[in-house]
Amino acid sequence: MASSHFPQLHGSEHNEVSDPLDRLSELPDSLILSILSLLSSTRDVVSTTVLSKRWKDLWTTVPRLEFKDENPEFICGVLEKWRGAQIQRFCLLCFCDELPPPTSSDVDSWLLFAMEKQVEDLHIYANDIAYCPPQSLYSCSSITKLDLEYCWFEIEGSVQLNQLKMLSIRIPHSLSADAINKLLLGAPRLEDMTLxxxxxxxxxxxxxxxxxxxxxxxxxxxxxxxxxxxxxxxxxxxxxxxxxxxxxxxxxxxxxxxxxxxxxxxxxxxxxxxxxxxxxxxxxxxxxxxxxxxxxx
The missing domain is CATH 2.160.20 (Pectate Lyase C-like)
Structure with missing residues (x-):
């Protein structure tokens, strides 16, 4: 993944909320991470760095990454700084309404990063960029929930999604019977499918x-x-x-x-x-x- 400058979102350390007691910093890391995981987007999570000194780097281990029509530079910056052990949920929504769309190579690099971090819940919405996920996606053994919207659904080889339980597909073209057959054969635990x-x-x-x-x-x-x-x-x-x-x-x-x-x-x-x-x-x-x-x- 190419190096990219990580933008300053809401000021610097001198803008931090001043509280002599700093009660936020007294919370255990596990509780803080749970709170941050409830925020609707990763941009909101990063913005919490102004709340407490001890929160400054905690966002880098939040197990949920939610990018909603973000600038590719921001996404690259977040992933470069992320230090978590595993990604529970990775959500990439590319609506392309105002910002220039990411390239397919950008999305590939972000998706590969998530798979390397043993992502469990993966949601890709790739409107207007004609995106076809890499074939390695269909052999990612950690995925339990997969949601593909407006991606090209093509499977060239075998599928090994042994932990997949929930699948949702929304595609802008005819659904390949062969691709569905391969997926069902390679997903022995699939319980919920939405087309x-x-x-x-x-x-x-x-x-x-x-x-x-x-x-x-x-x-x-x-x-x-x-x-x-x-x-x-x-x-x-x-x-x-x-x-x-x-x-x-x-x-x-x-x-x-x-x-x-x-x-x-x-x-x-x-x-x-x-x-x-x-x-x-x-x-x-x-x-x-x-x-x-x-x-x-």
Missing amino acids: IDVEINGNFNIISRSLKTLIIKEADINGELTIRAPNLLTLEIRAYIHNGASFLCHVPSLTKACCFQAQHWYAYDPPLETFYQLLRCICHVKKVGLSELSTKV
Whole structure:
């Protein structure tokens, strides 16, 4: 990661809050770190250095790093000074509304830093930079929760996400059935999967023995969707369904709830046969929620 100047955020030491008792400094490090971890962004965490002399360097070990549309120079400066043993959560939101977007190499270096620090919860939002995460992401054994938004979801090799339990994907293109197959095969502990704003085309299989919750929303389904998840408890589908789309589900454990918003493209009524396929898949479920459009059929 290239060296970068770390900016002064809110003045220097002579601006520090003056308190003869300095009760903040009497708090144990563990409590201070817990407090800092509750702040919504890393910029806010760094700003707390003006509160107490003893807090000056504590932020460098806060296990949660949250960057929300930050200047790349600021992010590089924070990571250069960070001295923690492990990152519990690393969140990078690149909205690119006002600031110039980071380069893909910038994001790669930040992501690799997080993986080297055994990140557990990783959230990347990379709008407008056409970012494709490095393939090493899919063999990071420490990740338990992965949230990818507006990234290119491509997997070239095998997946080894042995600790992954929660996955959320929002992508600006057709979701690769092959990539999902590789991911499910390489994530034996995955329990919760959410697919948002995705295009599902052709023959698309979701096969997992560990999966307990599956949510597909704001999706565009134009193909055959097969769900084989014997331990699935909750299924939610909110999708635009094209003519010719079909469903095949094997979900014998589905008992909690099953909600469908089955809409035809351009908000016309969904194809009857497709909707009946959905109902046949969940005929054993006691609690079923249907959208207003669905109930019109």
